[in-house]
Amino acid sequence: xxxxxxxxxxxxxEQIKARIAEMGKxxxxxYLGKKLVIVSLLKGAAxxxxxxxxxxxxxxxxxxxxxxxxxxxxxxxxxxKIYLDVRDDLRGKDVxxxxxxxxxxxxxxxxxxxxxxxxxxxxxxxxLCDKKERRLNEFEADYVGFTVPDEFLVGYGLDYAGDYRNxxxxxxxxxxxxxxxx
Ligand code: IMP
Ligand code: MG
Numbered sequence: 720x721x722x723x724x725x726x727x728x729x730x731x732x733e734q735i736k737a738r739i740a741e742m743g744k745x746x747x748x749x750y751l752g753k754k755l756v757i758v759s760l761l762k763g764a765a766x767x768x769x770x771x772x773x774x775x776x777x778x779x780x781x782x783x784x785x786x787x788x789x790x791x792x793x794x795x796x797x798x799x800k801i802y803l804d805v806r807d808d809l810r811g812k813d814v815x816x817x818x819x820x821x822x823x824x825x826x827x828x829x830x831x832x833x834x835x836x837x838x839x840x841x842x843x844x845x846x847l848c849d850k851k852e853r854r855l856n857e858f859e860a861d862y863v864g865f866t867v868p869d870e871f872l873v874g875y876g877l878d879y880a881g882d883y884r885n886x887x888x889x890x891x892x893x894x895x896x897x898x899x900x901x
Contacts, residue, residue: 724883725873725890730865732887735847735875736770738864742845743774745862746815753813754840756780758805760830762884763819766876767847767864771817782807788826799829809837819876820848820867824858848872848889865889871897 730738746755755775759768761783772779785803814834821827827844834842845862852869867889873879874886879896 721883722886724893724896725886725888726893728888728890729867729872730875730889732875735864735889739767739770739847740774742862742864743771743776746771746774746845747776750775750777750813750815754811756782756807756809756812756814756839758809758814758816758830758834759783760816760818760826761785761803763876763878764817764847766884767819768817771845780807780812782809784830786826786830788823788829798825799833801833805837809834809839812839813841814839814843815862816842816844818844818846820850820872821846821858821860821863822850822853823855825855827860828856828858847875848877 755777757768757772757779759781772781782805783803784805787800789798816827816830818827831842831844843861846860847864848867849860849863850867850869870891872889873883873892874889876884877889878884879892
């Protein structure tokens with residue numbers, strides 16, 4: 720199970736790196752003079768976070784969360800299960816929540832609500848991929864790498880049942896993989 724399970728490559732590693740460099744430049748401008756703390760949502764955002772943070776030419780602190788959403792459009796922060804919480808003191812900081820993909824919007828919507836309880840100076844969101852068609856709420860990210868079609872994507876942190884995260888590109892998973900017994 721690997722590359723051969725991908726039916727179409729949407730973004731090559733070169734395209735991803737180039738887009739992340741652009742995003743880094745934008746963030747460098749926007750966060751000049753601020754106290755930027757990236758809160759990265761594991762596991763999927765780890766690859767994106769590592770590359771993005773190195774394209775930001777400012778002091779950046781990085782913290783991590785492991786969360787899992789359960790629920791629907793009428794979400795509240797109570798619909799989020801937290802497996803690992805932030806450890807830094809976020810009071811007065813400029814928090815940028817980073818995730819691999821924005822899908823229904825339930826996860827990021829709930830994380831943003833929860834982050835506000837830490838009394839940060841600001842809270843914004845940044846995602847590598849945005850599957851706009853799937854949104855169940857009004858949520859929009861402040862920074863988006865790529866707008867993507869409503870397909871199941873893998874690679875560059877994105878997984879199917881925990882696999883494929885280390886593919887260097889982002890591709891569409893072959894639907895025959897879902898049918899396979901694991
Ligand atoms: P949301 O709460 O529906 O926005 O969930 C976003 C999360 O769903 C992401 O962090 C991913 O873990 C997962 N996800 C959504 N779409 C995909 C996909 O196409 N491939 C892999 N993971 C996905
Ligand atoms: Mg995820």
